[in-house]
Amino acid sequence: MREYLFMALVAAAVTYLLVPLVRRFAIRIGAMPEVRDRDVHTVPTPRLGGLAMYGGLVAGLLAATQLDKTGEVLGQDQTVIALIAAGGLITLTGFLDDWWGMDPFIKLGGQIGAAGVLVYFGLALPWVPWVNGETISLPPDLSAVITILVVVVAINAVNFVDGLDGLAAGIVGIAAAATWVYAIFLDQNIELNRINTTAAITAVLIGMCLGFLPHNFHPAKIFMGDTGAMLLGLVLASSLVTVTPVDSEVIEGMNRFGALMPILLPAAVMVLPLIDLISAVVRRTSMGLSPFAPDRGHLHHRLLDIGHSHRRTVLIMYAWTSGFALGLVGMSVSGVPVVYFPIVIVIALAVLVLFSLPRWRARRRARGQAQGHPRRR
Numbered sequence: 001m002r003e004y005l006f007m008a009l010v011a012a013a014v015t016y017l018l019v020p021l022v023r024r025f026a027i028r029i030g031a032m033p034e035v036r037d038r039d040v041h042t043v044p045t046p047r048l049g050g051l052a053m054y055g056g057l058v059a060g061l062l063a064a065t066q067l068d069k070t071g072e073v074l075g076q077d078q079t080v081i082a083l084i085a086a087g088g089l090i091t092l093t094g095f096l097d098d099w100w101g102m103d104p105f106i107k108l109g110g111q112i113g114a115a116g117v118l119v120y121f122g123l124a125l126p127w128v129p130w131v132n133g134e135t136i137s138l139p140p141d142l143s144a145v146i147t148i149l150v151v152v153v154a155i156n157a158v159n160f161v162d163g164l165d166g167l168a169a170g171i172v173g174i175a176a177a178a179t180w181v182y183a184i185f186l187d188q189n190i191e192l193n194r195i196n197t198t199a200a201i202t203a204v205l206i207g208m209c210l211g212f213l214p215h216n217f218h219p220a221k222i223f224m225g226d227t228g229a230m231l232l233g234l235v236l237a238s239s240l241v242t243v244t245p246v247d248s249e250v251i252e253g254m255n256r257f258g259a260l261m262p263i264l265l266p267a268a269v270m271v272l273p274l275i276d277l278i279s280a281v282v283r284r285t286s287m288g289l290s291p292f293a294p295d296r297g298h299l300h301h302r303l304l305d306i307g308h309s310h311r312r313t314v315l316i317m318y319a320w321t322s323g324f325a326l327g328l329v330g331m332s333v334s335g336v337p338v339v340y341f342p343i344v345i346v347i348a349l350a351v352l353v354l355f356s357l358p359r360w361r362a363r364r365r366a367r368g369q370a371q372g373h374p375r376r377r
Helices: 002-029 050-065 068-074 079-099 104-120 140-161 167-187 194-216 225-242 258-269 271-286 299-306 310-334 338-355 357-370
Strands: 127-129 135-137
Touching: 002 050, 002 068, 002 194, 050 068, 050 079, 050 194, 050 225, 068 194, 079 104, 079 194, 079 225, 104 140, 104 225, 140 167, 140 225, 167 194, 167 225, 167 310, 194 225, 310 338
Parallel strands: none
Antiparallel strands: 127 135
8 A cells, every 4th residue: 555655646746846847848839829719718828737747657657666566566567668658659649739739630640559559568458348247358459459449538538528727637536546446455356467557557647636736726827738638548548458357257256246347437437528528529520510629518618607616617527526436436345236336327417416506596596586576685
């Protein structure tokens, strides 16, 4: 436990200390575009915060290799090299996009390339869960394709949800914490395998998010940009790939979720970004636009339009992510039947409805005033 805390603190400290330097660099090279109509901030703000996050990632991973237990696990494969190389490629792609702008399909090529680097170094799904607790082993080619697809979807999901100060970093941090808790739970039954690798990756990811949030929470001094959003998506996807043990029978009997957990956990931690991603694609294509065309129809935009403040909107979406991710992990640890998973969804919906009540109250007051009823004080 101390080792995970140490690598998280290293990643957080390096990220936090690098942000001011990156901010000055972003201002100097002009990576601070003018405010657009769809933006929610009112003053030009420098991007490229992802460069500091990448520094935290590298520092945290290198620190992890020097530790006793974690270093032994990471030394068994090429996880550290894979994350540093793939993270460097996706950070470069995001940097060029934040600075000069990039064609969406060229950016997609960079995402696929980064995902391919992970697969090349061995970070790939060995099997996928199936009904009745069974699993399907994947041949190398199919494993590579599915892994790349998972990574690219995660990258774009985080990128899509990055629209408010502190939103993406907070959601990914919560998702990483949930994945870390589940990995630690499995680690009680499995020694020296990919689960320890998952715990190490998520610990570093938590540190990256915590180190960046003080500079990024409203009012933000710097944005992570595509540089940071795509990097966070890549690292989170890597943790979701490695949380799938090589021996699927290890999970059997530990809880009633069985082998479905590797499917349900990613669905839980990525539910908000994925909902936002899918709805954006459907919305844009139905209007005859490119799926990559920017607009002001994201979930956070809708909450702002309802009347919530910037910070409250972010906290609402934090609550959503916590309800799904931590609720699922809690049910897994306590052995709750999988049929109760929909209850978590209902609770998350109830949270959203609860925080949407100001709009309902405002309408009721307006209706009362229109009918000539005085407003109570």
